[in-house]
Amino acid sequence: MRTQTNAVIQAIFKRRSIGRLRTPGPSEAELITILRSGAAAPDHKVTRPFWFVVFEGKARGEFGEVLVESLLNRAAKENFQPTSGQIEKERTKFMRAPLVIAVMALRHSEIELPAQEIISAGAAAAQNMLIAATSLGYGSIWRTGSPAYDRDVKIALGVGEDDFIIGFLYFGSLDEGVEPEPNKPELSSIVSVWEG
Template identity: 40%
Template sequence: MDAIEAIARRRSVKRLHDPAPTEDDLRIMFSAAMAAPDHRTHRPWRFFVLQGESRNRFAEVLVEALRAQDLRAGRTTTEEALKTERTKLERAPIVVIACAVFSEDIKAPRDEQLLAVGCAVQNLLIAATSLGYGTMWRTGEAARDPVVKGALGIDESDEIVGFIYLGTDSETSGEPAARPRAFEFVEWWD
């Protein structure tokens, strides 16, 4: 599949299955991520791959984070919410946590470094699509949570840019949702 077709075909798939991307395919996907535009080449991206037992162990981090959020907010954590949190990562055989780890640089400030990580994630999604995998980019409360950041060993001031779900899409007949027309948000300025 060429790049233009992969870009057009990429869509969010809520539930993904085995087979998971192979190590060779992950290498291609992360190589694509490394080709992202990156002002002043800070390489602000960090990726953590969750698969198998590590995915289960990370689910417990999400549960701990949820309990702490509820405690701070004075809410009771319901059994249902705990179950949802514990099983979230089961929506795909591999979940990649994409993070932005910032460097001080007046010429390539924090927002530019964040954009570079966004570009890296998009490259990864397009490469995965091109290899025939399904993908979904998710965030939510966990992406802003200090317990989750701590478990990854990143600073509280760094960002979790997304939980990137990867696997095989069984909805093979599914088409991307309708998108805006090519020039809908474009003007020729004069």
């Protein structure tokens, strides 16, 4: 069976998680396109639960200090001793790409929605951004880890402790000559047809 295709579908299949991301990152105009793509995601009851925080340049290193502090607070609370390697990893995390966007999904003060629906809208925004960046020729990766569930990190990002950090999206150029293997989803293991 021939698969129908166009530029959007090609970007969806082309997107892969890329850990090694280089400069240059997206330009200011491309960044706006990526952010607008996120903002265009669907959400139930049109509460627009999205909140995006952009990190470029030295802001990435500064936020590393927030991540270190949150690790140390977690360690004190949960009674573990982080290694110097773990601390350094937090400090330099956001330096792994020229552009990082933290994607949050917020609870509405008056319109109550199940958490699943708020998170789903945030995840749709994140995926839209990844696809937009892929389409513009950039590599990307969606990361979470402990900081995504950390109260101190949420507060630093300007959201409440009951809101959700959907992920930290990293964007940048691919190493020269690197063309990631496109996604080839195997449908037979995840699709069934309701026969009625």
